[in-house]
Amino acid sequence: ELDLPRPQNRRIMTVANQKGGVGKTTSTVNLAAGLAIHGLKVLVIDLDPQGNASTALGVEHRAGTPSIYEVLLGETSIADAAAQSTQSANLWCVPATIDLAGSEIELVTMVAREGRLKEALNSEAVNELGYDYVFVDCPPSLGLLTVNALVAAHEVLIPIQCEYYALEGLGQLLRNIELVQSHLNPALWVSTILLTMYDGRTKLADQVTAEVRDHFGDLALRTVIPRSVKISEAPGFGQTVLTYDPGSRGSMSYLDAAREIAERGVERTSA
Ligand code: ADP
Numbered sequence: 642e643l644d645l646p647r648p649q650n651r652r653i654m655t656v657a658n659q660k661g662g663v664g665k666t667t668s669t670v671n672l673a674a675g676l677a678i679h680g681l682k683v684l685v686i687d688l689d690p691q692g693n694a695s696t697a698l699g700v701e702h703r704a705g706t707p708s709i710y711e712v713l714l715g716e717t718s719i720a721d722a723a724a725q726s727t728q729s730a731n732l733w734c735v736p737a738t739i740d741l742a743g744s745e746i747e748l749v750t751m752v753a754r755e756g757r758l759k760e761a762l763n764s765e766a767v768n769e770l771g772y773d774y775v776f777v778d779c780p781p782s783l784g785l786l787t788v789n790a791l792v793a794a795h796e797v798l799i800p801i802q803c804e805y806y807a808l809e810g811l812g813q814l815l816r817n818i819e820l821v822q823s824h825l826n827p828a829l830w831v832s833t834i835l836l837t838m839y840d841g842r843t844k845l846a847d848q849v850t851a852e853v854r855d856h857f858g859d860l861a862l863r864t865v866i867p868r869s870v871k872i873s874e875a876p877g878f879g880q881t882v883l884t885y886d887p888g889s890r891g892s893m894s895y896l897d898a899a900r901e902i903a904e905r906g907v908e909r910t911s912a
């Protein structure tokens with residue numbers, strides 16, 4: 642049942658932060674599931690050789706499985722590589738296999754190396770699949786895979802962990818986004834900041850939250866994702882927290898965040 646606004650045009654959101662362990666993959670899969678459960682059609686592109694997003698979505702990603710690696714090489718299409726997630730009939734994933742690990746180097750010598758994901762997404766076959774949202778889960782680096790994700794997207798979602806040094810390295814990420822904006826993708830913008838792993842018992846978490854809101858204003862979602870054992874357990878069962886423990890605080894918070902993204906997206910396009 643659709644009680645979230647459907648975007649007029651497909652929204653492509655790249656989830657990026659070159660720091661590892663800040664909640665990129667967790668946020669990608671749970672936000673995607675949150676939108677899909679409400680009836681929107683969502684594609685997750687796993688761009689991290691670790692394949693953690695594929696795991697959490699219950700999608701096969703053994704070496705040799707048709708994956709984003711073959712898509713970037715031009716050997717297969719997104720339409721052919723996308724597999725249905727066990728988590729929702731509306732949720733699809735182009736998996737990453739370990740083959741992707743060498744691609745940062747292989748891509749260097751390729752024609753139009755920064756635009757290969759964009760080109761793959763711009764096909765008629767993908768259009769016909771009617772995705773409302775595409776989320777791209779980036780690896781923890783600012784290499785060619787992340788550049789491909791930034792070139793292909795309209796929006797960047799940056800997860801920020803409520804921890805020591807949360808804002809460290811963000812300047813570098815923002816400068817890279819500006820470079821992509823000015824040379825390759827003028828329409829790109831940072832639309833969403835999501836605070837993750839918030840621990841209400843610590844003063845530090847509140848300090849980081851205040852600092853991020855001060856710096857990014859309304860770009861930061863009102864919803865903050867709590868630190869929750871359920872969230873971290875779910876991928877071990879090939880699940881998102883939304884199916885692993887639907888009533889948990891972690892699940893509710895990702896549903897709230899997904900709703901905010903859907904609602905503010907429409908506000909902005911109609912403004
Ligand atoms: P990234 O993709 O940025 O490297 P992950 O999403 O993989 O980060 O998260 C890093 C680790 O933290 C994972 O083990 C994940 O299960 C855990 N984690 C993420 N978000 C939460 C949370 N809100 N509460 C508890 N653990 C979390």
Ligand code: MG
Binds near residue numbers: 666780
């Ligand atoms: Mg990850």
